[in-house]
Amino acid sequence: NAGVTQTPKFRVLKTGQSMTLLCAQDMNHEYMYWYRQDPGMGLRLIHYSVGEGTTAKGEVPDGYNVSRLKKQNFLLGLESAAPSQTSVYFCASSYSVLAGINNEQFFGPGTRLTVL
Amino acid sequence: AQKVTQAQTEISVVEKEDVTLDCVYETRDTTYYLFWYKQPPSGELVFLIRRNSFDEQNEISGRYSWNFQKSTSSFNFTITASQVVDSAVYFCALSVLLTGGGKLIFGQGTELSVKP
Numbered sequence: 001n002a003g004v005t006q007t008p009k010f011r012v013l014k015t016g017q018s019m020t021l022l023c024a025q026d027m028n029h030e031y032m033y034w035y036r037q038d039p040g041m042g043l044r045l046i047h048y049s050v051g052e053g054t055t056a057k058g059e060v061p062d063g064y065n066v067s068r069l070k071k072q073n074f075l076l077g078l079e080s081a082a083p084s085q086t087s088v089y090f091c092a093s094s095y096s097v098l099a100g101i102n103n104e105q106f107f108g109p110g111t112r113l114t115v116l
Numbered sequence: 117a118q119k120v121t122q123a124q125t126e127i128s129v130v131e132k133e134d135v136t137l138d139c140v141y142e143t144r145d146t147t148y149y150l151f152w153y154k155q156p157p158s159g160e161l162v163f164l165i166r167r168n169s170f171d172e173q174n175e176i177s178g179r180y181s182w183n184f185q186k187s188t189s190s191f192n193f194t195i196t197a198s199q200v201v202d203s204a205v206y207f208c209a210l211s212v213l214l215t216g217g218g219k220l221i222f223g224q225g226t227e228l229s230v231k232p
Binding site for chain 1: 125159211223
């Protein structure tokens with residue numbers, strides 16, 4: 001059981017380049033999330049998905065797109081990277097969001113992205 | 117709107133001291149969950165505890181204890197007899213299940229340094 005994995009672990013981009021971050025989970029979780037972590041700001045939600053084929057915007061969605069074509073994968077895309085997108089990106093998944101059922105989020109190891 | 121505030125940015129203690137990390141939250145929803153996560157220097161996020169809004173019982177797990185008080189909207193975390201391995205950034209987070217899609221709203225984090 002690998003849990004939540006993220007690819008790649010590190011990446012350096014030039015301004016204007018594009019890339020896709022891949023998140024995969026093998027726990028059959030319905031819900032998946034992308035967060036970014038910046039110094040002094042905690043983690044902020046970018047986009048999330050409540051099931052295969054569905055996505056929704058979080059707190060800071062601008063400049064990012066996502067897709068959830070398969071239940072186990074959640075992709076985060078940067079179409080035209082900007083220095084402001086330099087951050088550590090975390091993917092998370094959870095089994096449920098219902099009260100009384102296991103609803104803690106399990107996090108991947110993170111992707112450190114630098115945009116020059 | 118929901119918000120989590122961790123007023124203590126950094127705390128430094130000497131090993132074996134007790135330390136309390138404060139967390140204050142804001143929400144108008146009556147059903148919500150509160151979480152604590154630990155982020156050690158290696159960077160991953162480790163789930164520590166979940167508490168739902170209907171359960172105000174304090175919880176103890178080894179050297180860790182949590183005090184949930186709805187009257188003051190606080191969910192504080194105490195480490196007894198701290199150890200160097202407790203050095204990490206600790207995040208408090210809020211999840212509003214019914215309207216929030218389970219997404220987590222994080223505080224800014226408290227960096228705990230335990231010196232030998």
